[in-house]
Amino acid sequence: MVPLDTVEIAFKTLWSVYKETCEREPTKDDYIWVHRNMSQYKDVSRLFDQLLKQLSLKVDYKGDSRDAYSLRHYYITSQLIKGVDIHLLSRNCGTSVAMIEKHYSHVTTEDGAVKLKPANTLI
Numbered sequence: 393m394v395p396l397d398t399v400e401i402a403f404k405t406l407w408s409v410y411k412e413t414c415e416r417e418p419t420k421d422d423y424i425w426v427h428r429n430m431s432q433y434k435d436v437s438r439l440f441d442q443l444l445k446q447l448s449l450k451v452d453y454k455g456d457s458r459d460a461y462s463l464r465h466y467y468i469t470s471q472l473i474k475g476v477d478i479h480l481l482s483r484n485c486g487t488s489v490a491m492i493e494k495h496y497s498h499v500t501t502e503d504g505a506v507k508l509k510p511a512n513t514l515i
Contacts, residue, residue: 394484396467436460468496475507 395403410418413428425433433439440460444450450458464485471481472492482489487496501508 396470399467465496468492472497473504 406424407418410422410424410426414422414426414430418424423432425436425439427433437460441450444458452458452462468481468485472478478489478492478497482492485492
């Protein structure tokens, strides 16, 4: 996985918190969200919802409710707008191109207007 720079910072912070809390490096079999006794948080979505509410981010500017999946939608759409190849993006996100086109892509024709215009156009 190749995350956004800001997400990479968050992952590094989580890694550090894990090391401090559990007094060891995490392994590939460990959960990221654990209690001090190393048991897994069973409802991370509920914790994330509480965080969004505390930060007044639970609802977006259109009035739509946000949840953990909103981050995935944001990431995929922003990468498509930046021009990241959809096939590479699908591999990075562990999903199919068809799934991205059907459910995640909110890219409009206007978003790609410059790229869609032929290079030798006078208009």
